[in-house]
Each structure stands twice: as C-alpha cells, then as structure tokens.
Amino acid sequence: MKKINTIQKKIIEEFKILDQDFEMTLNYLMELGDKVPPIKEKYKIEENIIKGCQSQVWLTYKLNNNGFTFSGDSNTEITKGLLSLLIRIYSDCSPKEIIDSNLFFIEEIGLNRFIGTQRSNGLKSMKNKFKIFALSNI
Amino acid sequence: MKKINTIQKKIIEEFKILDQDFEMTLNYLMELGDKVPPIKEKYKIEENIIKGCQSQVWLTYKLNNNGFTFSGDSNTEITKGLLSLLIRIYSDCSPKEIIDSNLFFIEEIGLNRFIGTQRSNGLKSMKNKFKIFALSNI
Amino acid sequence: MSKPLNIDRLRKEFPILKTKINNNNLVYFDNAATTQKPIKVINALDYYYKNINSNIHRGIHSLAEIATKEFEKTRSIVKKFINAKNEEEIIFTRGTTEGINLVANCYPKKYLKENDEIIISEMEHHSNIVPWQMICKEKKLKLKVIEINKKGELDLNSFKSLITDKTKFVSLVHISNSLGTINPIKKIISICRDNDIKILIDGAQASPHININVQELDCDFYVLSAHKMYGPTGVGVMYGKSKLLNEMPPYMGGGEMIKNVTFNKTTYNDIPYKFEAGTPNIGDVIAFKEAINFINEIGKENIQNYEKDLKNYTLEKLQNIDGLKLVGDAKNRIGVFSFTIENTHYYDLGLLLDAKGIAVRTGHHCTQPIMDKFNIEGTTRMSLAIYNSIEEIDYFIESLKKIINK
Amino acid sequence: MSKPLNIDRLRKEFPILKTKINNNNLVYFDNAATTQKPIKVINALDYYYKNINSNIHRGIHSLAEIATKEFEKTRSIVKKFINAKNEEEIIFTRGTTEGINLVANCYPKKYLKENDEIIISEMEHHSNIVPWQMICKEKKLKLKVIEINKKGELDLNSFKSLITDKTKFVSLVHISNSLGTINPIKKIISICRDNDIKILIDGAQASPHININVQELDCDFYVLSAHKMYGPTGVGVMYGKSKLLNEMPPYMGGGEMIKNVTFNKTTYNDIPYKFEAGTPNIGDVIAFKEAINFINEIGKENIQNYEKDLKNYTLEKLQNIDGLKLVGDAKNRIGVFSFTIENTHYYDLGLLLDAKGIAVRTGHHCTQPIMDKFNIEGTTRMSLAIYNSIEEIDYFIESLKKIINK
Ligand SMILES: Cc1ncc(COP(=O)(O)O)c(C=O)c1O
Numbered sequence A, B: 001m002k003k004i005n006t007i008q009k010k011i012i013e014e015f016k017i018l019d020q021d022f023e024m025t026l027n028y029l030m031e032l033g034d035k036v037p038p039i040k041e042k043y044k045i046e047e048n049i050i051k052g053c054q055s056q057v058w059l060t061y062k063l064n065n066n067g068f069t070f071s072g073d074s075n076t077e078i079t080k081g082l083l084s085l086l087i088r089i090y091s092d093c094s095p096k097e098i099i100d101s102n103l104f105f106i107e108e109i110g111l112n113r114f115i116g117t118q119r120s121n122g123l124k125s126m127k128n129k130f131k132i133f134a135l136s137n138i
Numbered sequence C, D: 001m002s003k004p005l006n007i008d009r010l011r012k013e014f015p016i017l018k019t020k021i022n023n024n025n026l027v028y029f030d031n032a033a034t035t036q037k038p039i040k041v042i043n044a045l046d047y048y049y050k051n052i053n054s055n056i057h058r059g060i061h062s063l064a065e066i067a068t069k070e071f072e073k074t075r076s077i078v079k080k081f082i083n084a085k086n087e088e089e090i091i092f093t094r095g096t097t098e099g100i101n102l103v104a105n106c107y108p109k110k111y112l113k114e115n116d117e118i119i120i121s122e123m124e125h126h127s128n129i130v131p132w133q134m135i136c137k138e139k140k141l142k143l144k145v146i147e148i149n150k151k152g153e154l155d156l157n158s159f160k161s162l163i164t165d166k167t168k169f170v171s172l173v174h175i176s177n178s179l180g181t182i183n184p185i186k187k188i189i190s191i192c193r194d195n196d197i198k199i200l201i202d203g204a205q206a207s208p209h210i211n212i213n214v215q216e217l218d219c220d221f222y223v224l225s226a227h228k229m230y231g232p233t234g235v236g237v238m239y240g241k242s243k244l245l246n247e248m249p250p251y252m253g254g255g256e257m258i259k260n261v262t263f264n265k266t267t268y269n270d271i272p273y274k275f276e277a278g279t280p281n282i283g284d285v286i287a288f289k290e291a292i293n294f295i296n297e298i299g300k301e302n303i304q305n306y307e308k309d310l311k312n313y314t315l316e317k318l319q320n321i322d323g324l325k326l327v328g329d330a331k332n333r334i335g336v337f338s339f340t341i342e343n344t345h346y347y348d349l350g351l352l353l354d355a356k357g358i359a360v361r362t363g364h365h366c367t368q369p370i371m372d373k374f375n376i377e378g379t380t381r382m383s384l385a386i387y388n389s390i391e392e393i394d395y396f397i398e399s400l401k402k403i404i405n406k
C-alpha cells in the first residue's frame, strides 16, 4: 500500500515538468510506451486481453512470494505508455495490496480524459484487469 | 364572381369595427352562428359532413337556375359562425362562379388561424366542401 | 431540508411566462401536454451547440470526449432521479411513446407466445393502447382491459378477475393524463409479483409531480418524457431491469448498438447501448440534465406540497361553478382537471379562453376510450405545473364564469 | 444566381469555431460524424423555447397554433429541399438510422415473403446493414451484398449479377461515410426500375454536400439526418413515395398516428402522421428549418464548387505525404478522406492531432465490412464541410507531417 502510493507520488513528480500540456504528456507517454518490451505472441490470448474501443491491451502476470510481476503490450503507443505506469505501480505488490489500492495519480497528471467515458475507457478497464488478477489470487 | 368579391368586401367592412381583436371577433362569430337555423337530422349524413379535429360541420345544398342554396350546421358556435360567412358568400352562385372564386376576406379580418394548420383546418376544409359541391355539378 | 417555494422568483426562471397572448399575459394551463422550460435548460442547449457539439461515444478528440461525458452525466442523473440500480438500465428514447413501443416490440419477441395475455386499462393514453394492439395482432396475443369506476379510478377487482395463468404482462399508467387519477401502482405491482407477471408503468404524467423510486416500486419497466418535466422535446427515458434488457432482442439496428458487424454474423453491444441505435438526440439529452437539476433543487416534497395547494384551490373553485361537470373525481389525484360545460362546446370554450390568454387543451386528450366510457366526445382540460400561481387560477375561474354567463 | 462565398463571414456564423482545444484553435474535420451549427439554428431553438413552446397538432390555443405552423413549415421546406411531390411524403424521424429501421420494418411486412431477396453493398454504414440483417432473420429473407472494387467504388456488374426474380428491394448509400465515394445511384435506380425493384437511398452524407432531387432520381425512399447538415441532433427525414407510405403498416403506435381508438378497432391516421407516433422532437424540427435555409442561402452550387476546391487541395497534399495510404480512391468523391499511416496507430494519431486542436475521427467509422475488405482495423478520417478553410487544411497537413516525422 505504502509502496503503491510512493510510486504514484513519484510519477506525479516526474510529470510535473509537463505542466499538464496535453501534447507533451502524450509524447512522454509514447516514450514510456516505447520502452516496454513487447510480450510474446503466445500470451496474446482472450484471457489476457483488455478490449478498448480503439486500442487493445494484453496483460499477463507471474506471482511469487515477492508479489506480482506483470508484463503487457498494446497496439497503440500511448496506451502502452499508460499501461507501463500501472505496471510500475503494481509491480511486486501482493494481491491484497492491489485490491486495497486507490489510484490518485491519474487526475493529478491530467489524464482524466483516459478514464472518463464509458467507451474509450482505456485506463479504467486496465485498472480493473489488474484488480481482477489480484482478486483471482487471493 | 363579382358578387362573391362584393360580399367579401362587405364582410371585411363589417368586421372592421372589431379591429382584429380576437375576443370580439369570436363573440361576433358566435352571434352569427346563433342565427343559423339548425339543419334537419336527415341531412347529417356522411356525404355532408366536414370532419375537423374538434368540431364537426354539415353542409347541404339545393341548386336551381338561380344558383346554389346552402344550409349548414356545426356542433360548435364559432365554426357555425365561420360557416355562415361562407354560405353568405357562395349563396346564389353558379358552380363555375364558386370554382373560380378566390377567398381573400379571411386574412383581412384576422381569421388566418382558422386556416393555418393541417389538423384544425376548419375553414380550409369547409371551403373545399363548397368547391367539391360546385365541381360535382358542372 | 429544501428551501420554501418562492413562486415569483421561480416564475422568473421561465422566459415564456412573460409572453403576451392576444394582448393578455400568457396563463399556461396546458401542462399535461407539455411543460414550459426553465432558462437553465434553454441555456444548456445554447451552450452545447456553441461550445461542445460533437458526435459521441466513438470519437477520441476533445469535443467528442466532453460531449460524451456530458451525455453520460445525464444518464447518471436520471438513474438517481428514479433510483434505478444501474446506469445501464437507463435507455434514452424520443419519449414515452417510443419507450412503450420498444417494450411492446422487444419483450414479447423474447418471452411471449400465442394466446398469452396482456392487460392494460381503460384509462390509458393511446400510446399505451395502440402498441399493444399492434403486437397482439401480430403475435396472436390477447389484450384485456381493466375497467374504471365512475370516479375515474381503477377497479382492482376487475384487474384481479382478468388475471389467468396466461397473463404475462401488464402495462399501466401511473397518473392519468385526462383524469388526473393517481393509480395504486404499488398494490398492482405486488399483485403482479404474486402472479409472476411483468409490468410496465407509463410515468409520462407522474415524473414531474411525484416521487419515483423504481427499486421500491419493483416495476420491470418505467417510461417517461423529458418534455413533460421541464426538459426539451425529443427525449425520453425507458427504464428496464437489467436482466430483462440483457435478454431482450434489440429494437432498432445501426451504429452504436453493435459490437461487431460482418455479413455473416453481427453481435450486439451491451446495454444500454444495445437499445440506442444511431446518433442519439445529444444536445437535448445533455440539456435534459438541467431539467432534473431544476426539479431536484426545488425538491419533490416542496413540489408536491405546493401543487397540492394549487390543486385543492382549483378543485373547490371548479366545483362551485354552475353547469360545470368534472370528468373524473378520484380521491387520489393531481391537478389535472377535465370538465364539460353545459351548452358550451369545448372548442368554443378553448378559443374564448385563448382570447383571454389562457392556454388549456380541448378534445379527447389521446384517451378516446375514457371519453367513450363517460359518453362524451371530449372535455376541456386544465392542468397545473410548478410555476402556476393562485392569481392565475383566480383569473381563469373568473374568465370561465364570464364566458359561461354570457 | 447565388452570391460568391465569403468564407470569413461564413465562419463567423458558427460560434463554436472560436473555441480553443488544448490551447489551439479548434480545427474541426469530423464533419462526417456531425457538422457544427450556424447561429441561426441555435437562435431558432432559443426562440422556440422562450416564446412559442407548445405541444402541436391537437391544441387550439395560440401557442399550439403557432408551434404547429412552424413545425409544418419545416416539412414544407424539406419537401422543397429534396423536391418531393407532396408534403405528406416527408416523415420526421430521429435520424437516418430510425428512417432505415422504419422502412426495413414496415416495407417487408406489407410486400415481402419468405425467400425474397434484399440487396445492400459492402460500403454501407452499420445503420444500413443491421436493420436488414434483423428483418431478414425474422422474415426468412435473403440478404445479398454488392462488392466494391479496390478504389472503393461499387461494382455494377456485381450488382447486376445479384439480381434474380426474387430480388425485391435494394438499400444503398448515396455517398460513403468512410470512403467519400459518390455512388452512381441514378444508374442503379434505373436498373431497379427495369427489374421492378424498390430502392432506399441512405443520404446521410449526401444531403449537406450535393443536390438532391427525389423525383428526378425516382427513388422510393430517401433518408437523411439533420445533424449532418448543420441542423440539430435528434431529427431526421424519411422520404417515401406516398403510394408506398399509404400502403405500408405503421411503425410505432401511439398519439398522433391514429384516427380513432377503441379496444375493438383502431384506425390509423393519414400520412405523414401515420408514421409520427407520439410527441415529435418539436423544438429541433422547427430549428432544422434554419439549417436548410442556411444551405439554400449559400446555394448548393456554390457549396459544391467551394467544397470541390477544398477536396482537390486536400487530396493533392495527402497524396504527397510519405507513408500515408489513402483508403478509397474513387473518381467521383467528396472531401471525406480515410487513411492509414505506416507505423502509427490511428488512435495515437487521433490523440496527437487533438493535442494540436484538430478534430478527426479514428476507428472503423461504423463500416466494419469496409475495413475487413481492405484488411485493416480502422483508419483516421478527415472530413470537410462548408466552413473549413485552406488555412485549416495547411495547418492539418503540416501537423500531420510533424507527427509522422517525429
Ligand atoms: C399518460 C401519457 N402516456 C403517454 C404519453 C405520450 O407521451 P409522448 O407524446 O411524449 O411520447 C402522454 C403524453 O401525452 C401521456 O400523458
């Protein structure tokens, strides 16, 4: 829990220089996305998919005593960048920590628009996928 | 034709003192309606009916060498008043005179609202009934 | 809890009330047909088209995002307004009529078979009669009709006696638009529950006046029209329990309501979208939110209290007019008064009142069966809303007397 | 004849064009999804609700009279706009989708029988696919699909080869919303006439851009959406030849569409009212009139000339961008451009353009079968309207290049 909040605060700090400028934020997210290693084709199965209206995301995990290790991918760079933030926040957490967590960094770095509407609900359904994985391992 | 226009002009003259005041006009129409003798029940048949949305009108005629004699009735006083004006205008006319006629008194005495819309089309359908009778006697 | 009603200030929120009709102040008593709109609804429309107009749901650009959020906000506010369980149970339609047609079309397709029975009542609006007649003809179902008594109240014994083991659906008006009667729908719904019957409530007249709580009522469907509750024309709501909505086939096909389209196989979207084919009435749905805000800010309790005073006042005055006969005399009623006047046709009366600036409705009010029941052709109907005042009622009564005594 | 186009003055008529998006001027290129509205449309809505709001047709008081006249005036102006023979052939709907659903529902009920065939094309919007799939399933009809070629044009030989003596109906888009292709509908209608086939034309994209003359075309049905032609959301038109409309059964039941209701027998109203059940979207229908006035004042010829210049300019610029691939390359087209960019997903591109204030649409544009045909998931679509300027196109092209070359 504490760890989750600490990383969120770090992310908020890192995004500060972007000053909520939408274009710079997008470009930064794409840079982050670029660094995410693609996942193997064999993980791109129904079970791991998060279907958005326009972008697709795959998320898979390993769980051992140190907590979760996630890897993920997306067909769009910006979504991959968003995903990488969630992976960073939730990595090494226990199922319970994820379930109890509360994401507050989204509003603070001006990414509201990625959770707002029901259809283009990228961030929201990604977040839910993490929680589903956590819930099924408790 | 000339006669039809003469009477219309007379009607316009008579309505002038009402100054297009809607309430006074309605009351005057009701007075006119009051003077129309009711028609016999036997004439209240499908052939003679003019169905409005809210009011019903019956119109019947005789035709001889001097032209038409009309008699009519309605279940509402205001409509009966309107009808009486048309009867006055078209009485003693030949079928051809009625067919060729052009009613201009309506606008001039502020009765537009009785012809405007498709549903509460009292005056319009009444006028049409006169023309139908004229057409079927030519 | 809620502020006391300041009628003068409230009236100022309705720009149209300053209009002159035939040189008189407009006195608008045609509220059961449609209500007038407060300035915040009108301004919301203006704002939408000047600042955020965009097609919704599928777009990712800023305007599309903003418009989508505003649109879905209305869904969320409607959900709270009628206390639905989920937002997905709120379907936007053009109005009550479309809502009933949707249910009359889709529900029987999934659940009913030949000879099954549907029950409506004698006091229904044509919109809650004709769709059922059409589907009954098409699917060979039977339509039965609950009788009403002389006072214009539902006969509950008549209702019970109609129920057989083939009875599968009831569609009933919450408040009658020509009699003002408030039906005991809680009791009726519980009878339906006991007999495994689904029920739709036509809330067109109820929604602006009384509290609506679909979970407490436990009705299966509830429909209403925005334009009758201070909102814009062209918007309505069809509430349905999500289980039923999930199982029912869609109504219209098109954009929005699909998940995947190929020529071999098309899969439909989840609710509510499954029932919202095509570009919706975006601007008006967004502005509708402000109508509900308007109602919420006054508070349903305040509305009910104020309107009850107006109703009682009007009722007493009308009952004292010689030659005036009220049609419908239910104990539990709202301020909708249908009446006839001896020797004066409603058409003449309507026009004479209009000359004095007073708007009432005349005719059969889309409830011909009621007119047949009472053996009349039509009535003059005077119906109240929250912005009406005692002064307006006095003026109306006075005008009525003048016309009658002429 | 018509005044030369003053684009600066014209742009001033659209208040939303002054909006800032992410600190940039809004550049609105999502016109195929919905167009922006000129001030006269917005003001007409405002005027309606502030001065004449009332339920129409059945009322006799002044407001009802005025609102009814204004409502019917729109019908008359639409009639002239598409050159229908009679006003009764103009049915108001919520939009194109409802219009197609209406025809797909009511026409087969009257005229088609098991195994009869309906033809659509590969380039249809979902709204012109799904309703036909639904009715074909319900009534056991067969749905056939005209192929398109690599350029995104209809294959007329494919069409002819599909026709059998069981072919009874064709439903076809006038202008494709994702490819911009203008279909040779005159030729197709004449083939239909030769084979005794009825035809519906989906004019959602055509109505704001090119001249429409239903009598000259001799189509049986023509549908359009007000919101795609500078009018408000929530209004559409379904034109049908009066003979067919008279013979077809009604779509929805309710108020307005009946003549007489009893529990034994209900008789329907005459057209157009037979197809307009319930309170219509009065305010928006009345304001829609001003959208047509706006188009008429500029003149379709001027619109076509100006838009042709914009289209050619854009086409040339787009063709010169490395890595950009146009989807659809029809000879006869309007300014709707779908494209893909090598190594850049349309979702990323759409957001990056939005950051620069540019609104485009991304995805499958409700035409999944076209995407399948071209073996892509979706495109970025830029679509033009009368208020777009050369400067906006330059800014868009420049922005596009910057994003691609990053
Ligand atoms: C009780 C009732 N039901 C249904 C309707 C139909 O509503 P709408 O015309 O908004 O579809 C009305 C409106 O007159 C009504 O009063």
Ligand SMILES: Cc1ncc(COP(=O)(O)O)c(C=O)c1O
Pocket: C255, C278, C279, C280, D032, D033, D094, D095, D096, D097, D098, D125, D127, D128, D173, D175, D176, D177, D202, D204, D205, D225, D366
């Ligand atoms: C060609 C075409 N047909 C039908 C439609 C559906 O129109 P509406 O959503 O207004 O019902 C559209 C709109 O996207 C379209 O472009």
